Amino acid sequence: MAFYVFLEWLIGLLLIAGGLFAFVGSLGMLQFKDFFMRLHGPTKGTTLGIGCILMASMVYFSVVQPGLHVQELLITLFLFITAPVTGHMLAKTGLHMHLRYTRDTRGSPPELRDEDVGQGRVARPPRPRRPASEGQKRRWRLRR
Amino acid sequence: MLDTALWISLALIVAALAMNVVRLARGPDIPDRLLALDTMYVNCIALIVLLGLWLNTKVYFEAAILIAMLGFVSTMAICRYLLRGDIIE
Numbered sequence: 001m002a003f004y005v006f007l008e009w010l011i012g013l014l015l016i017a018g019g020l021f022a023f024v025g026s027l028g029m030l031q032f033k034d035f036f037m038r039l040h041g042p043t044k045g046t047t048l049g050i051g052c053i054l055m056a057s058m059v060y061f062s063v064v065q066p067g068l069h070v071q072e073l074l075i076t077l078f079l080f081i082t083a084p085v086t087g088h089m090l091a092k093t094g095l096h097m098h099l100r101y102t103r104d105t106r107g108s109p110p111e112l113r114d115e116d117v118g119q120g121r122v123a124r125p126p127r128p129r130r131p132a133s134e135g136q137k138r139r140w141r142l143r144r
Numbered sequence: 145m146l147d148t149a150l151w152i153s154l155a156l157i158v159a160a161l162a163m164n165v166v167r168l169a170r171g172p173d174i175p176d177r178l179l180a181l182d183t184m185y186v187n188c189i190a191l192i193v194l195l196g197l198w199l200n201t202k203v204y205f206e207a208a209i210l211i212a213m214l215g216f217v218s219t220m221a222i223c224r225y226l227l228r229g230d231i232i233e
Contacts, residue, residue, distance in 0.1 A: 089220060
């Protein structure tokens with residue numbers, strides 16, 4: 001009996017932890033200042049959150065229904081493999097499109113300018129930036 | 145106990161989805177919107193899993209797997225389109 005109480009607490013804890021992590025990931029995506037900071041929240045927080053929720057589902061169905069239910073591990077594994085790939089591709093896209101970033105975002109890799117585009121074919125030419133307003137400049141402290 | 149945890153988790157996921165929609169609407173550039181869509185499908189998988197827990201059924205896991213795979217592939221396709229101007233060369 002105590003074992004089932006423990007399992008119930010475990011499932012509840014995993015559910016709330018998963019919801020919190022997903023919430024924090026989306027909050028970071030909403031609140032951070034430039035694209036390269038915003039990339040951090042979803043790729044780490046949300047992935048961990050959904051991992052927690054899938055673990056909770058796995059434990060719940062293994063307890064409630066007969067047999068072991070490990071199909072959720074498939075989704076967890078898939079998401080944990082694909083999240084870094086997605087983050088990498090999105091970061092490359094952001095670097096390629098010359099998104100502006102704040103002064104606190106460090107590094108400006110020049111090697112991504114020509115090499116990764118391939119044969120000098122540019123998807124879309126670097127467009128002229130619209131001048132930022134004064135308030136935006138104060139907020140962003142633009143590097144360029 | 146489990147009902148309370150499920151309600152809290154559902155509320156947090158729905159709040160996360162609302163914030164994703166806000167970022168999708170006002171994201172200044174295309175990668176921001178793409179990132180918002182990517183996060184939205186991950187949150188939708190969480191929502192489907194919670195629905196399965198709520199209804200005490202495992203019917204919806206195939207849908208979750210399908211959404212995971214299609215979301216990854218579509219994000220990759222749009223990233224490649226933005227990077228190279230073409231998806232399959």
